[in-house]
Amino acid sequence: DIQMTQSPSSLSASVGDRVTITCRASQGISNYLAWYQQKPGKVPKLLIYAASTLQSGVPSRFSGSRSGTDFSLTISSLQPEDVATYYCQKYDSAPWTFGQGTKVEIK
Amino acid sequence: EVQLLESGGGLVQPGGSLRLSCAASGFTFSTCAMSWVRQAPGKGLEWVSTISDSTENTYYADSVKGRFTISRDNSKNTLYLQMSSLRADDTAVYSCAKSYGRLGVAGSRYFHHWGQGTLVTVSS
Numbered sequence: 001d002i003q004m005t006q007s008p009s010s011l012s013a014s015v016g017d018r019v020t021i022t023c024r025a026s027q028g029i030s031n032y033l034a035w036y037q038q039k040p041g042k043v044p045k046l047l048i049y050a051a052s053t054l055q056s057g058v059p060s061r062f063s064g065s066r067s068g069t070d071f072s073l074t075i076s077s078l079q080p081e082d083v084a085t086y087y088c089q090k091y092d093s094a095p096w097t098f099g100q101g102t103k104v105e106i107k
Numbered sequence: 108e109v110q111l112l113e114s115g116g117g118l119v120q121p122g123g124s125l126r127l128s129c130a131a132s133g134f135t136f137s138t139c140a141m142s143w144v145r146q147a148p149g150k151g152l153e154w155v156s157t158i159s160d161s162t163e164n165t166y167y168a169d170s171v172k173g174r175f176t177i178s179r180d181n182s183k184n185t186l187y188l189q190m191s192s193l194r195a196d197d198t199a200v201y202s203c204a205k206s207y208g209r210l211g212v213a214g215s216r217y218f219h220h221w222g223q224g225t226l227v228t229v230s231s
Contacts, residue, residue, distance in 0.1 A: 094166035
């Protein structure tokens with residue numbers, strides 16, 4: 001099975017900082033990579049699909065990119081409401097593996 | 108508005124069984140693949156199982172293969188997860204998730220909407 005390695009596991013940054021989370025697939029998954037945001041006590045929310053396509057309604061400060069089997073989620077200017085845990089997920093084929101998650105906090 | 112409402116969770120003894128349901132509304136249920144995802148207390152998301160829109164194809168995580176069965180009734184807009192031989196490490200909130208579209212279209216397999224989840228606790 002393809003493994004998804006997400007890093008870092010947590011980060012603390014100041015409001016306005018640029019934040020980047022990475023996810024590495026152990027094999028090629030084309031661009032079948034999604035990013036989800038889960039706020040404390042809430043249901044996960046789709047942010048990005050197809051590695052870089054922003055889901056409707058998601059603020060433009062969120063962006064996704066791909067370089068081979070490395071994927072990144074970037075928040076261009078961290079806001080207090082972005083405090084959450086972020087997960088990547090491969091969806092090319094089964095298993096639909098999630099990354100381990102990245103907890104984002106405000107410094 | 109898409110709505111996914113899970114039910115059927117509860118406390119069950121190790122080795123026991125439980126059937127979860129997910130009632131869907133607000134979209135054409137028969138045209139979307141559906142999945143179950145779980146989250147153990149304080150842990151990350153774990154994909155459990157996926158069923159195709161047509162019900163022909165099912166997929167399971169190794170951790171539940173042979174113990175869990177996913178099914179759906181497109182006439183009732185309902186997704187199910189039959190869980191048996193439950194273990195303590197199956198304790199989690201189980202959520203159903205709707206894919207954007209059909210399983211046969213790879214680009215549509217991401218999880219577009221999630222339900223609130225139902226808690227399953229396996230304990231004696």
